[in-house]
Amino acid sequence: MASLKDIKQKIGGVKKTSQITSAMNMVAASKLRGAQLKMESFRDYAEKFNAAMGNLSGGMQSGQFPLMDAREVKTVELIVVTSDRGLCGSFNSHIISRALKLIAEKQKEGKEVSVVCVGKKGYAKLRHGGLVRKNYSDIMAKFEMYNARTIAQEVADNFLDGQADEVFLIYPQFVSVAVHKPAVMSFLPVQPVVEAETGGEKGEESATAYSYEPGSDEIMTVLQPLYLNVMVYHAMLEAGAGEHAARMTSMDNATKACGDIVHDLTLVYNKARQGSITSELMDIVGGAEALKG
Amino acid sequence: MAEKIQLEIVTPTGPVVSEMVDIVTAPGVDGDFGVLAGHAPLLSTIRIGTLVYRNDDQSHTVMVNGGFCEVSNNKITFLVESAEQGEEIDVDRAMRAQARAEKRLAEVQRQQDNIDTVRAETALHRALARLKAGSK
Numbered sequence: 001m002a003s004l005k006d007i008k009q010k011i012g013g014v015k016k017t018s019q020i021t022s023a024m025n026m027v028a029a030s031k032l033r034g035a036q037l038k039m040e041s042f043r044d045y046a047e048k049f050n051a052a053m054g055n056l057s058g059g060m061q062s063g064q065f066p067l068m069d070a071r072e073v074k075t076v077e078l079i080v081v082t083s084d085r086g087l088c089g090s091f092n093s094h095i096i097s098r099a100l101k102l103i104a105e106k107q108k109e110g111k112e113v114s115v116v117c118v119g120k121k122g123y124a125k126l127r128h129g130g131l132v133r134k135n136y137s138d139i140m141a142k143f144e145m146y147n148a149r150t151i152a153q154e155v156a157d158n159f160l161d162g163q164a165d166e167v168f169l170i171y172p173q174f175v176s177v178a179v180h181k182p183a184v185m186s187f188l189p190v191q192p193v194v195e196a197e198t199g200g201e202k203g204e205e206s207a208t209a210y211s212y213e214p215g216s217d218e219i220m221t222v223l224q225p226l227y228l229n230v231m232v233y234h235a236m237l238e239a240g241a242g243e244h245a246a247r248m249t250s251m252d253n254a255t256k257a258c259g260d261i262v263h264d265l266t267l268v269y270n271k272a273r274q275g276s277i278t279s280e281l282m283d284i285v286g287g288a289e290a291l292k293g
Numbered sequence: 294m295a296e297k298i299q300l301e302i303v304t305p306t307g308p309v310v311s312e313m314v315d316i317v318t319a320p321g322v323d324g325d326f327g328v329l330a331g332h333a334p335l336l337s338t339i340r341i342g343t344l345v346y347r348n349d350d351q352s353h354t355v356m357v358n359g360g361f362c363e364v365s366n367n368k369i370t371f372l373v374e375s376a377e378q379g380e381e382i383d384v385d386r387a388m389r390a391q392a393r394a395e396k397r398l399a400e401v402q403r404q405q406d407n408i409d410t411v412r413a414e415t416a417l418h419r420a421l422a423r424l425k426a427g428s429k
Contacts, residue, residue, distance in 0.1 A: 041307030048303060048372055052336065052363050145305050145374055210365070213337035214323050222322075222338045223361065233305060 004276065007269040011262055018258030024087070025251035032177070032244035038143055039174070039237045049230055055210060056220055065217075066160055067224045068190045075112040077133070077164035078102060079155060079187060081171035081235045082122035083243035084140045089250035091172060091180070091243060092121040098182035099126065099170050114164065116155060118232075119239065133158075140240055148233035156228055159188045171235035172242040178249065180242040187231060190224050296330035299368040300346055302355060302376050309376040310346075310355060317369055318345040319362055320422075328369050335364040339373060341418040343426045354379035356426035358419065382427030391420035 080099045082092045099122070103113050113131055117123040120137040127135075134154060139147045158164050166188065173183035212219055297313040317328045320342030328335075339362055344355045360373030394417035401409040 038306070042305050044308060045303050045305050045372060048363070048370055052361065052372070056336065210334045210336045210363075213321055213326070213335060216336075218322075219336055219338050219361065226360070230305075 004269065004272055007265055007272060011265045011269065014258050014261050014265065018255050018262070021251045021254040021258060025248055025255060028088075028244045028247040028251060032241060032248060035143075035237070035241035035244055039241050042234065042237055046230055046234055049227070053223065053227055056216060056223065065190070065220060065224060067156060067188065067228075070189045071162075071165045073111060073165045075114065075164045075166075076106045077114045077116060077155065077158065077167045079116045079118060079151070079167065079169045079232070079235075080122045080126065081169070081239045082117070082119035083239060084120040084138055085243070086121060087250065088243055088247035089253075091246035091250075092119075092125075095170060095172050095182050096122060096125045098184070102168065102170065102184065103129070103131065116151070118151060118236065140236065140243070143233075143237060143240055145229065145233055148236055149229045152225065152228035152232045156188065156225060164188070169231060169235055172239050174238040174242045174245070177245045180238075180246065185231070185235075187228070190227060296367075297348075298328065298330040298332070300371075301368065302344070302357070302371045302373065304373055304375050306375075309378065310353075312348065314346045314348040316347050319369075319371070320344060320357065328364055330367055332364045332367075332369070335362075337362055339371065341415065342422045343379075344371070344376075354426040356382060356419075356422045377423065377426065379426040382423050384424065384427040387420050387423035387427055391417065391424060394420050 078099055080095060082095050086092070099115070103115070106113050114133040115126055115129075115131045117126060117132055117135045117137075119140050123132060123135045123137060126132055136147070136151055155164075155167055159167060166186075169185045169187040171183055171185070172180045174180050295315070297315055298317065300310060300312060300314045300317055301308065302310040315329075318325055319328065319337070320340050322338045322340050325342075326337070339357055339360050341359045342357065344357050346353055346355070356377045356379070357371060357373045358375040360371065362369060362371045364370075394413055398410065398413040398417060401413050
């Protein structure tokens with residue numbers, strides 16, 4: 001059995017760890033609030049954007065715009081959105097395993113797959129496959145629109161160059177604080193937004209005939225890249241919020257586990273202490289007996 | 294005052310303006326246009342520039358950073374990448390940015406770098422729009 005001093009040290013160590021994890025929990029909680037706020041303020045924009053997209057794309061066919069061009073799919077690109085930092089439970093590994101599954105599926109169909117990583121953790125795992133074409137790290141903390149724009153533009157250019165015929169976006173969808181699941185979204189070619197998805201009740205309203213300034217085609221050419229930005233930004237926001245939520249839960253678990261360990265170790269410590277006192281007593285009693293005799 | 298129109302300026306980081314106004318003058322890609330109450334449904338792209346709205350004889354200027362706007366049901370919604378209220382703009386900073394952008398533009402035009410030219414031009418447009426919005 002470990003000595004009394006060892007156990008005491010161990011207890012001290014675990015307590016220190018639990019201080020760190022509970023601090024991380026609190027930090028994650030406050031960051032989560034910020035991220036959720038961002039998500040909410042963005043929701044307005046995204047909803048209106050989708051509504052406008054829906055209005056516009058009603059009368060369009062694919063092939064009219066280069067970004068909507070549906071080609072025969074030979075190469076597939078995945079944009080994998082993960083967090084930059086670890087210590088958030090299975091958050092990233094879920095995304096990565098979903099991505100790997102999709103890669104395997106597409107490769108089985110005989111398609112070439114390339115990967116664009118957003119967030120350091122995804123890159124750390126996926127780079128071993130040698131499929132990573134581009135990697136954006138250390139940008140998840142900031143949530144700036146222009147980061148999303150850089151990514152969207154790069155991917156769109158690659159699509160237009162014919163390097164990728166189909167692009168998917170994989171990101172952790174933020175369902176609630178406790179639940180986030182990997183979502184796969186088709187990114188390119190741009191799909192016309194189906195009316196039903198934009199708002200449900202808007203059936204009649206969307207029939208309004210808009211006049212377009214300059215023309216609907218020109219607007220569409222401006223809108224489509226923006227639409228891609230919005231999608232990437234949205235995915236990044238969800239990943240950001242999800243990361244903090246996941247870290248909060250996992251750090252909470254860690255703190256609890258630390259408490260359990262401290263409890264168990266204290267029991268062991270007390271037992272050992274009791275044991276040593278008993279054996280000392282035995283010694284003294286034994287010594288006294290010997291003197292008597 | 295006569296009828297008013299609901300003005301909303303929404304950016305990815307949240308709504309900037311939401312109020313009833315008399316008139317909105319927006320920087321469209323093909324030139325500025327004004328929108329009054331009861332305007333017909335319209336979708337238009339917006340360039341980097343200044344948007345002016347008037348409410349009870351008080352005029353406000355907002356710098357908008359490109360996007361598009363939608364008019365329907367007596368409501369005009371701007372979806373722009375960013376927007377800054379005229380009063381919040383740091384004029385000195387915008388002036389410095391203008392000087393920087395001009396210098397940059399002259400430089401890249403000499404080198405005939407197309408991508409950088411576009412970038413420098415955008416920066417210049419932004420700075421000018423900020424100045425216009427801020428100095429009013």
